[in-house]
Amino acid sequence: MTSKLTALFPNLAANSTLIKHILEKGINQSFPAATPIYWEGDACSHIAFLLSGEIRVYKSGQTGREITLYEIGPGDTCILNASCILSSSNYPANAVTRSQVDALLLPAREFQKLMAEYAEIRNFVFSLLSMRFSEVMALLEEVAFNRMDERLNEYLVEKSENNLLEATHQAIANDLGTSREVVSRLLKEMERQGKVQLARNSIRLLDQSNLTVSGD
Amino acid sequence: MTSKLTALFPNLAANSTLIKHILEKGINQSFPAATPIYWEGDACSHIAFLLSGEIRVYKSGQTGREITLYEIGPGDTCILNASCILSSSNYPANAVTRSQVDALLLPAREFQKLMAEYAEIRNFVFSLLSMRFSEVMALLEEVAFNRMDERLNEYLVEKSENNLLEATHQAIANDLGTSREVVSRLLKEMERQGKVQLARNSIRLLDQSNLTVSGD
DNA sequence: ACCGTGCTGTTACAACTGTCACATCAGGAG
DNA sequence: CTCCTGATGTGACAGTTGTAACAGCACGGT
Numbered sequence: 001m002t003s004k005l006t007a008l009f010p011n012l013a014a015n016s017t018l019i020k021h022i023l024e025k026g027i028n029q030s031f032p033a034a035t036p037i038y039w040e041g042d043a044c045s046h047i048a049f050l051l052s053g054e055i056r057v058y059k060s061g062q063t064g065r066e067i068t069l070y071e072i073g074p075g076d077t078c079i080l081n082a083s084c085i086l087s088s089s090n091y092p093a094n095a096v097t098r099s100q101v102d103a104l105l106l107p108a109r110e111f112q113k114l115m116a117e118y119a120e121i122r123n124f125v126f127s128l129l130s131m132r133f134s135e136v137m138a139l140l141e142e143v144a145f146n147r148m149d150e151r152l153n154e155y156l157v158e159k160s161e162n163n164l165l166e167a168t169h170q171a172i173a174n175d176l177g178t179s180r181e182v183v184s185r186l187l188k189e190m191e192r193q194g195k196v197q198l199a200r201n202s203i204r205l206l207d208q209s210n211l212t213v214s215g216d
Numbered sequence: 217m218t219s220k221l222t223a224l225f226p227n228l229a230a231n232s233t234l235i236k237h238i239l240e241k242g243i244n245q246s247f248p249a250a251t252p253i254y255w256e257g258d259a260c261s262h263i264a265f266l267l268s269g270e271i272r273v274y275k276s277g278q279t280g281r282e283i284t285l286y287e288i289g290p291g292d293t294c295i296l297n298a299s300c301i302l303s304s305s306n307y308p309a310n311a312v313t314r315s316q317v318d319a320l321l322l323p324a325r326e327f328q329k330l331m332a333e334y335a336e337i338r339n340f341v342f343s344l345l346s347m348r349f350s351e352v353m354a355l356l357e358e359v360a361f362n363r364m365d366e367r368l369n370e371y372l373v374e375k376s377e378n379n380l381l382e383a384t385h386q387a388i389a390n391d392l393g394t395s396r397e398v399v400s401r402l403l404k405e406m407e408r409q410g411k412v413q414l415a416r417n418s419i420r421l422l423d424q425s426n427l428t429v430s431g432d
Numbered sequence: 433a434c435c436g437t438g439c440t441g442t443t444a445c446a447a448c449t450g451t452c453a454c455a456t457c458a459g460g461a462g
Numbered sequence: 463c464t465c466c467t468g469a470t471g472t473g474a475c476a477g478t479t480g481t482a483a484c485a486g487c488a489c490g491g492t
Contacts, residue, residue: 279450279451281450363447363448363449364448364449365448394449394450395449395450395451397449397450397451397452398448398449398450398451401449415458416457416458416459417458
């Protein structure tokens with residue numbers, strides 16, 4: 001178990017004492033797919049170091065629509081945990097596991113101790129928090145200024161592997177902050193233009209030249 | 217000058233050695249209103265502790281529209297400075313002074329030293345960064361799910377003092393991420409409904425019951 | 433083979449937005 | 463007072479988006 005942690009968190013592993021502390025105080029826990037991890041407004045008691053699986057962090061509006069803020073994977077910390085603990089505030093968003101997730105949970109108090117003591121974990125948390133912050137600002141710009149078809153295009157390019165994306169229209173809508181019908185409509189239009197090929201639960205990108213996003 | 221810094225940054229002032237260091241290495245500087253402080257993509261060389269005045273942090277889209285992410289005032293640090301320095305990345309947004317600004321500038325290297333050494337400044341920066349992050353996430357939710365009239369309503373309530381807001385429609389549009397015409401149109405409609413009274417460069421809120429935002 | 437559930441396609445429609453193109457208007461500089 | 467500039471008011475319009483309301487389809491389970 002030590003090996004997994006050190007492999008995934010090289011910046012922390014640089015200090016073996018720190019790793020030892022984390023392992024001593026941390027609790028290993030698994031969550032099945034689609035488990036709610038926390039809700040907006042909750043207080044924060046632990047910080048999670050992800051060993052495997054993915055978590056989706058999102059906001060939801062009154063009408064039931066959702067928008068994904070960012071995702072975290074192995075080697076990430078759920079930075080909102082850290083953020084809440086360090087500013088003693090509550091969660092500003094929701095989080096749900098996308099797949100099965102294995103994580104090492106560290107109690108808030110222990111985390112604060114380690115933050116006070118070890119530069120490695122401070123730097124790790126700071127830079128992760130900064131990165132997420134930048135990402136969310138970029139997302140805000142997207143949402144504020146770009147049309148849904150452009151955003152969907154970029155989404156497909158980013159999310160697809162080997163030009164294939166396996167996801168329902170509803171799931172895509174929840175990531176983009178729109179409704180299922182809108183996604184279906186736009187995808188169908190892209191299919192008519194020969195850009196994608198649609199099937200149940202799958203989208204295949206065809207005409208890459210039209211989809212390529214400059215600057216990514 | 218010491219007194220001003222300690223008065224505005226009580227969390228830092230708790231440690232007099234820290235304050236001494238900041239003053240030793242910091243440079244006092246004034247910026248006139250409407251001075252660009254940094255641009256998206258710039259590298260970051262200093263961190264600013266605001267003594268007076270206000271700075272607007274915003275993103276701009278291709279079409280020339282802008283949206284304000286948040287503002288910083290006396291007692292704040294431009295947290296993006298810290299964020300960039302600590303994650304060695306570039307600015308993810310733009311910043312401009314709204315009024316004349318007096319600030320204490322601390323070189324990046326000195327800031328890193330102080331962050332390594334003093335828990336007070338770490339906690340200060342962490343909690344400020346966390347707060348801004350929450351704010352931007354809340355803003356994202358707003359932009360993704362609310363109509364412009366609702367957002368304008370909330371904006372007016374938040375920004376007005378004694379039910380009066382002195383600003384041009386263009387400035388409001390730049391804060392909200394829309395165009396001047398849209399703001400003019402919505403404001404005029406609100407005036408017809410008796411909610412506000414418009415004049416050049418000023419908006420007076422009349423019917424507070426209609427404007428009150430729950431939860432603020 | 434049959435059913436039920438969840439996913440997708442589609443039509444219609446009302447709102448909301450962003451833009452263009454002007455017309456006015458207020459207030460300061462000379 | 464007169465002129466200029468920046469601020470506002472508006473009408474027209476095309477596009478985009480969100481919703482509701484269904485129809486049809488795919489696939490797994492029995």
